[in-house]
Amino acid sequence: MGYTKDQLLSRLQELNIEFTCYDHPAVLTVEAQASYVGHLGGALSKNLLLKDKKHRLYIVSALAGTKVDLKILSQRLGLGKGGLRMAPEEALQEVLQVPLGCVTPFALINESASTVSLLLDRGFKAQECCYFHPLTNDVTIALSASNLDKFLVSIGREPAYVDLEDHPPDLASLVPSELPSLPESVVENDTSAQLSAQNNVPKEKKPKHPPEASNQPNVQSSTTKKAECTTDPLAEATDIEKFVKEILEKISPAFVTEMTKNLSIETEKLSESSISDGVRRRVTSDLQSMAMILKNAAYTEGFHAGFEAVIHSGLKGRSPRK
Numbered sequence: 151m152g153y154t155k156d157q158l159l160s161r162l163q164e165l166n167i168e169f170t171c172y173d174h175p176a177v178l179t180v181e182a183q184a185s186y187v188g189h190l191g192g193a194l195s196k197n198l199l200l201k202d203k204k205h206r207l208y209i210v211s212a213l214a215g216t217k218v219d220l221k222i223l224s225q226r227l228g229l230g231k232g233g234l235r236m237a238p239e240e241a242l243q244e245v246l247q248v249p250l251g252c253v254t255p256f257a258l259i260n261e262s263a264s265t266v267s268l269l270l271d272r273g274f275k276a277q278e279c280c281y282f283h284p285l286t287n288d289v290t291i292a293l294s295a296s297n298l299d300k301f302l303v304s305i306g307r308e309p310a311y312v313d314l315e316d317h318p319p320d321l322a323s324l325v326p327s328e329l330p331s332l333p334e335s336v337v338e339n340d341t342s343a344q345l346s347a348q349n350n351v352p353k354e355k356k357p358k359h360p361p362e363a364s365n366q367p368n369v370q371s372s373t374t375k376k377a378e379c380t381t382d383p384l385a386e387a388t389d390i391e392k393f394v395k396e397i398l399e400k401i402s403p404a405f406v407t408e409m410t411k412n413l414s415i416e417t418e419k420l421s422e423s424s425i426s427d428g429v430r431r432r433v434t435s436d437l438q439s440m441a442m443i444l445k446n447a448a449y450t451e452g453f454h455a456g457f458e459a460v461i462h463s464g465l466k467g468r469s470p471r472k
Contacts, residue, residue, distance in 0.1 A: 152247025152260040155286045161259070165304055169293040170279075176288040178251040180214045183281070183290060192292045193277040197253040199246065201237040202229050206325065207245060207263075211255050211282075212271035216314050220443060223314070227325055232443060251287040255298065259305055267324050272311040274298070394437045 153161075162169055174186035180196050188194060194214040201207050202224075212218055224233035242248055245266060246257035255270070257263055274280050279292040299309045310324055 152262065153285060155284050155289060158256055158259060158284050162301065165300060167293065167297045167300055169291045169297065172290045172292070174288060174290065178287065187281055187290050192279040192281045193274065194281050199237040199242060199253045200234045201241065202233050207237055207241060207266045209253060209255060209266055209268045211268065212314050213273045216271050216273060218314050222317055226317070235443070248285050252283050252285060254283045254285065255302065256282060256284055258307060268307065268310065269324060270309060270311045272313045275311060393441055397437060
């Protein structure tokens with residue numbers, strides 16, 4: 151049984167940690183939380199529970215306005231591209247022991263979360279007070295970064311503040327050395343979720359190595375086959391830059407048209423190319439990051455599907471030994 155809100159607040163009082171408590175309806179997003187406490191002057195936080203390919207868990211706690219690029223963060227942790235993704239909901243309940251919408255550094259007080267790594271936004275230190283949920287999302291507490299540090303030290307954690315918008319590969323030391331004690335059902339459910347979209351992948355990959363190719367003795371034919379594969383529609387579909395460019399080419403003109411219509415401005419007075427370029431500069435990086443995460447997930451799912459297909463076909467075609 152994990153800590154309750156009241157037990158946590160009592161612990162903070164025992165540690166002589168100054169904080170202010172605000173009650174409000176349950177919220178699931180930072181935006182919803184802001185509607186109740188955003189006017190009070192503190193810094194809102196967004197808190198993510200992430201997992202890597204080895205099922206190690208990370209809480210990333212950042213200012214609401216900080217851009218957290220999972221691809222870059224993954225590289226900085228030494229996990230490679232696409233090494234981080236959102237943890238399954240079961241991990242919140244089994245490891246952090248909090249419901250959905252309640253990810254918070256305070257969840258590390260639970261023994262089940264002892265192997266979870268915590269990355270804090272360096273921007274917290276410049277704020278007079280910061281807002282977090284105390285294990286429940288119908289309450290917000292405001293406290294300073296120094297008081298948060300005091301709490302973390304009391305549970306044996308050394309606060310790690312990071313510039314989350316920087317790029318150097320400097321965070322490998324923050325990768326957990328141990329795995330969380332997740333029940334097998336949680337790991338299996340997460341794996342099943344990753345493979346749920348794989349049904350269409352094998353169909354796309356079958357044309358790459360049809361059985362007819364092995365019946366062609368002509369070497370030139372084999373070479374031609376390889377050349378065809380390099381221009382396969384599937385390969386073109388995985389070109390992230392091309393994918394994002396096509397999206398922007400469709401969005402930008404529509405954006406300019408709607409803007410001129412709503413603002414009653416003559417189109418001639420606006421430079422469509424300059425506006426489109428501005429839109430591209432603002433969103434290209436985010437779109438590429440999101441598309442890369444999707445691409446990596448699809449590759450992983452396709453690999454598992456292909457691997458299982460090879461194993462099954464190998465077992466069926468294998469003749470028994472005498």
